[in-house]
Amino acid sequence: MISESLALGKRSLTKWTRNPFAVIVTSLQALFWLALFGNSFNPANAFPATAAGSLGPLQQAFGGASTYITFLTPGVISIVALTGMSFMGVDLVFDRINGYLDVLRAFPIPRVTIYFGGVIQNVAKGMVAAPITFLIALLVPDGLKLAQGFGVLNLLGIFGTIALLTTVFSTFFTGIAISVKSTDSFFAAVNFLTFPIMFTSTAFFPLSFFPGWMKPIAQANPISLASDAMRLLVVNGTLSPAQVSAFIRDWAGLSIFGLVFALLGIAMARNALRAK
Amino acid sequence: MRKIIDVKGLTKTFQPSARVVDGVSFAVEEGEIFSLLGPNGAGKTTTIRMLTTLTSISGGEASVVGRNVTKEPSAVRELIGVVPQEVTLDNELRGAENLLLAAKLHHVPTSLAHKRAEELLRLVELGESGSNRVSTYSGGMKRRLQLVTALIHDPKVLFLDEPTVGLDIQTRTRIWEYIKQLNREQGLTILMTTHYLEEADQLSDIVAIMDHGTIKVSGSPADLKESLHGDVLTVSVNDGGEDLTAFLRSVPNVTEVTRTEDSYRLKLPRVESALPAIIMSIASRNLRITETSFSKPTLDQVFLEVTGRSMRDAQEGNGNGRTDSYAAAHRSETK
Numbered sequence: 043m044i045s046e047s048l049a050l051g052k053r054s055l056t057k058w059t060r061n062p063f064a065v066i067v068t069s070l071q072a073l074f075w076l077a078l079f080g081n082s083f084n085p086a087n088a089f090p091a092t093a094a095g096s097l098g099p100l101q102q103a104f105g106g107a108s109t110y111i112t113f114l115t116p117g118v119i120s121i122v123a124l125t126g127m128s129f130m131g132v133d134l135v136f137d138r139i140n141g142y143l144d145v146l147r148a149f150p151i152p153r154v155t156i157y158f159g160g161v162i163q164n165v166a167k168g169m170v171a172a173p174i175t176f177l178i179a180l181l182v183p184d185g186l187k188l189a190q191g192f193g194v195l196n197l198l199g200i201f202g203t204i205a206l207l208t209t210v211f212s213t214f215f216t217g218i219a220i221s222v223k224s225t226d227s228f229f230a231a232v233n234f235l236t237f238p239i240m241f242t243s244t245a246f247f248p249l250s251f252f253p254g255w256m257k258p259i260a261q262a263n264p265i266s267l268a269s270d271a272m273r274l275l276v277v278n279g280t281l282s283p284a285q286v287s288a289f290i291r292d293w294a295g296l297s298i299f300g301l302v303f304a305l306l307g308i309a310m311a312r313n314a315l316r317a318k
Numbered sequence: 319m320r321k322i323i324d325v326k327g328l329t330k331t332f333q334p335s336a337r338v339v340d341g342v343s344f345a346v347e348e349g350e351i352f353s354l355l356g357p358n359g360a361g362k363t364t365t366i367r368m369l370t371t372l373t374s375i376s377g378g379e380a381s382v383v384g385r386n387v388t389k390e391p392s393a394v395r396e397l398i399g400v401v402p403q404e405v406t407l408d409n410e411l412r413g414a415e416n417l418l419l420a421a422k423l424h425h426v427p428t429s430l431a432h433k434r435a436e437e438l439l440r441l442v443e444l445g446e447s448g449s450n451r452v453s454t455y456s457g458g459m460k461r462r463l464q465l466v467t468a469l470i471h472d473p474k475v476l477f478l479d480e481p482t483v484g485l486d487i488q489t490r491t492r493i494w495e496y497i498k499q500l501n502r503e504q505g506l507t508i509l510m511t512t513h514y515l516e517e518a519d520q521l522s523d524i525v526a527i528m529d530h531g532t533i534k535v536s537g538s539p540a541d542l543k544e545s546l547h548g549d550v551l552t553v554s555v556n557d558g559g560e561d562l563t564a565f566l567r568s569v570p571n572v573t574e575v576t577r578t579e580d581s582y583r584l585k586l587p588r589v590e591s592a593l594p595a596i597i598m599s600i601a602s603r604n605l606r607i608t609e610t611s612f613s614k615p616t617l618d619q620v621f622l623e624v625t626g627r628s629m630r631d632a633q634e635g636n637g638n639g640r641t642d643s644y645a646a647a648h649r650s651e652t653k
Contacts, residue, residue, distance in 0.1 A: 046422065049419060049422040049423065050419075053411065053419055056410075056411065056415070057410040057411065061410075140406060141402055141404045142406045142408065144372055144402060144406065145400070145402065145406045146423070147371075147372055148371070148400040149420070149423040150392050150393075150395035150396040150423075150424065151423055316374075317372060317373055317374040317391070318373065
């Protein structure tokens, strides 16, 4: 089942790489988030007397990040993962409409392989976009400032977090893509879900900015878990034992989401692909 | 010859109560080309979808290459190739890449897959186009590629759902040639659906005429046509007013004679074999034949005989394209 899933994943990736427009647009989403959102909503704008881009007295509230872009970058990486994973499943909707899904259903493979193929290609695309986001954040003026001690382990931790987060969203949205019958239904479902997920997370602002009733929701949000885990690595460089524990908690949370969504996605795929 | 496909009382009911296939039974023997012929909405595609494990069976049972379709769907899928009615290739992949993906999903070893892909592309005259993206192919090229994509794993049975629908006559004829070649040279058993009378007549060993979800009659095209009591020979004789009806009825192989104003209409099994005897019999009475013409029965006449309407009327009644009851039910199922 693994080699067949990889073959189906490769099919989508081959098509994606042959469409430079799609690759560029996917990869450059981050530029708009960082350049536009990062500047217009930058709390540092309220403190013009401080050094360029510095969060000044708000630095502590923003987890110790010296600039808003430093705080925002892990959030934007997570948001790009969310928007990318949510819409990339549309390939499967088109496969259903074009009849290609029936062709795949006629192959002697477990039908859930089609679902795994979709998940794999989404995660791979997400893993291409993430380093580009990271690089853009470093190049933006007053942008990402890496802490002293930031090294290969921090980088691996960040990419591990992205892999977990893309898996969480890919398993979830691929399940939706394989179940809906039309593009209208798919886009309606994606739009309905992505905005609440995005704006109940700590991608843009720290937890202390949320009203009390929203804090538990924001804390449990996968975007928050991923953003907070990456911030620990970006802002602190070397982690204290308490920060390591917080990092592990975030990863555990993401892993649970990934597992639950994968089981849910498999159930949705089985139901959608069985003979009726 | 062993039965490769065995279908008994196959039924499909789509909710709430559309019985699209109603107790269909037939058998296909090894190496045979078997056609389900009927207008849109007859239940042909649903039958093929049940046999290829794409649609569940509501009643009856079916086996393909000895494997039960309901109980062993994966084993069935290992042994069959399926060519759906719509062109369902990946347009953004190259021709050869479509074949190699199919090979991978059929567990064909990579080295063998490349060899098979090359052979199959050559077979359908796409050897030089295999490295081009499918989006650059013409409709006919896509159909040819789709046909061989279903053959990459060397299946025992090939299911073709309306293999030439929407194609021009030249492309259709070429597809027929490939189908005949595959059957003749590789002994491939083929079950196809069609609403083209000529296609069923030209390609099939056995034709089953379907209408309203049931098989009305089946047999070889020749037998089905002969069941209408053969060809019709019209003979004008300079008989000087004499009635030759009884005399002509006594000629061997003539089964029915009708006298019209200026000619005789003879029914006979095969006009080619009976004609010399008829000519000689008439000549033996010193009579002169002034005009002859003959017509052979068609599958459309068979369809008319068993359903009470012609294929053309049935087609127009149900609409063209996929507006049949199957399509309506299928849309609600999969889209």
